[in-house]
Amino acid sequence: MIVSGQMLYDEPVDADGLLVIGDPHVTSRRPGRRRDTEWPTAVLRKLEHCVEVANERRLYPVFLGDMFEYAKETDEALKTRLIRILKRFWVVPLTNVGNHDIEHTRLSEGDTLAMLAVSDVIDAVAESGPVCVFNLKGKKLGVGMTPYGQEIPTDVSGLFPGVDGVAWFTHHDIAMQENYPGAVRPFEIVGAKLAINGHIHANKMPERAGSTLWLNPGTITRNSVDLIEHVPRAWELKPQGRLDPVDLPHEADVFDLTGKLIEAATTAQVAQSLESAFVSMLQAETTGEMRRSGDGAVMREEILAKFEAEDTPPDVRAIITSLLDEVVASAPGA
Numbered sequence: 001m002i003v004s005g006q007m008l009y010d011e012p013v014d015a016d017g018l019l020v021i022g023d024p025h026v027t028s029r030r031p032g033r034r035r036d037t038e039w040p041t042a043v044l045r046k047l048e049h050c051v052e053v054a055n056e057r058r059l060y061p062v063f064l065g066d067m068f069e070y071a072k073e074t075d076e077a078l079k080t081r082l083i084r085i086l087k088r089f090w091v092v093p094l095t096n097v098g099n100h101d102i103e104h105t106r107l108s109e110g111d112t113l114a115m116l117a118v119s120d121v122i123d124a125v126a127e128s129g130p131v132c133v134f135n136l137k138g139k140k141l142g143v144g145m146t147p148y149g150q151e152i153p154t155d156v157s158g159l160f161p162g163v164d165g166v167a168w169f170t171h172h173d174i175a176m177q178e179n180y181p182g183a184v185r186p187f188e189i190v191g192a193k194l195a196i197n198g199h200i201h202a203n204k205m206p207e208r209a210g211s212t213l214w215l216n217p218g219t220i221t222r223n224s225v226d227l228i229e230h231v232p233r234a235w236e237l238k239p240q241g242r243l244d245p246v247d248l249p250h251e252a253d254v255f256d257l258t259g260k261l262i263e264a265a266t267t268a269q270v271a272q273s274l275e276s277a278f279v280s281m282l283q284a285e286t287t288g289e290m291r292r293s294g295d296g297a298v299m300r301e302e303i304l305a306k307f308e309a310e311d312t313p314p315d316v317r318a319i320i321t322s323l324l325d326e327v328v329a330s331a332p333g334a
Contacts, residue, residue, distance in 0.1 A: 003127070016058040017136055018141075018237040019235070020062050021047075021062065021064065022063075024220055034223070046221070055089065058090065066199070066219075071101060071112065072103065079116075092120060096125055102147075106127075125145040139240075144159065144160075146170045157191030158191070169198070171198040172199055173200075185209075186214035189212045192211075194212070198216075218230060
C-alpha cells in the first residue's frame with residue numbers, strides 16, 4: 001500500500017517492538033570498491049536475517065528509506081528475490097521514502113518502490129504525517145513519517161490521542177555531530193520523544209533537542225569505502241523507547257583498497273580536509289554541476305582548488321579524489 005496522508009490502520013497494531021532497518025540501497029550494480037564475488041547477495045542476506053529476527057521476536061519491521069539505490073531497478077530477478085524476502089515478514093513491513101527511491105519529488109508509479117507497495121509486499125509512506133499506533137506490550141507508540149524532501153513537522157502533539165509516546169521517522173540531511181550545506185541541526189519536535197533519521201549512512205551518537213531525542217542508526221549496506229569502520233546493524237526499538245543493536249551477517253574486509261594504502265594523516269588533517277572537500281562536492285551537486293558535466297569535472301575542479309588553497313596533504317587528496325571517482329562511477333547513466 002502507498003500511504004498518503006492517512007493512518008495505515010484504524011486500531012493499534014500489536015507487536016513486541018519495532019525492528020528499525022537502515023537504508024538497504026538494494027541494487028544489481030556492485031559498488032566500485034566492493035569486491036564481493038556475488039552481488040547483491042550480501043545485502044539480501046542481511047535482509048533475510050532481519051526477517052528471521054523480526055519473526056522470532058515479533059518485531060514490526062520499519063525501514064528508514066532508500067530501499068533501492070536507484071528509483072528504477074531494472075533487474076527483474078533481483079526484484080523477484082527481494083519480493084520473496086519481504087513476503088516472509090510476519091507482517092507487511094513499513095518504509096519511509098528516501099531520495100534514492102524517487103525519480104521526481106514524490107513517490108510515483110514509475111518508481112520501483114511504488115510497484116512493491118501496490119503489490120502489497122511493503123507499505124510505503126509517500127506523504128508526511130501520522131502513520132500508525134503500535135501497542136508494544138501495553139505501551140502505545142504513535143509513529144509518523146516524513147519522506148525525503150518534505151517538511152518535517154515541529155509540533156505533532158495531538159496527532160495520537162492517548163499514546164504513551166511518539167516516534168517520528170525522517171529521511172533528511174540532519175547535521176548530527178557535523179555541519180554541511182543544506183543540513184539542519186536536530187530540533188525539537190513538540191510531542192515526539194524520538195526522531196529516527198535515515199539518509200545519513202554512518203551510525204551517529206544520539207542528540208537531544210528539547211524533549212526530542214534524535215537517533216541516526218545508519219545503513220545496513222556499506223556501499224562506499226568511507227563506511228569501512230561502520231558495522232551493519234538493524235535496531236530493536238523496545239517498548240521503553242530504547243534502541244538495541246542487532247548485528248547482521250557481514251564480512252569485515254569487503255573493500256578493494258588498492259591505491260588507498262597510504263601513510264596515516266593526523267585526525268585533525270583528515271577531518272578538516274574531508275569537511276572542506278565534501279562541502280565543495282555538496283555545493284556542486286546542489287547547483288546541478290554533476291548533471292551538467294556528466295563526468296564530475298566541475299566538481300573535481302572545485303575540490304582541487306580547495307586542495308591548493310588549503311595546502312591539503314597528499315594522502316588526504318588521494319582519499320578524496322578516489323571517493324569522487326566512486327561518486328561519478330555510481331551516478332545514474334555512468
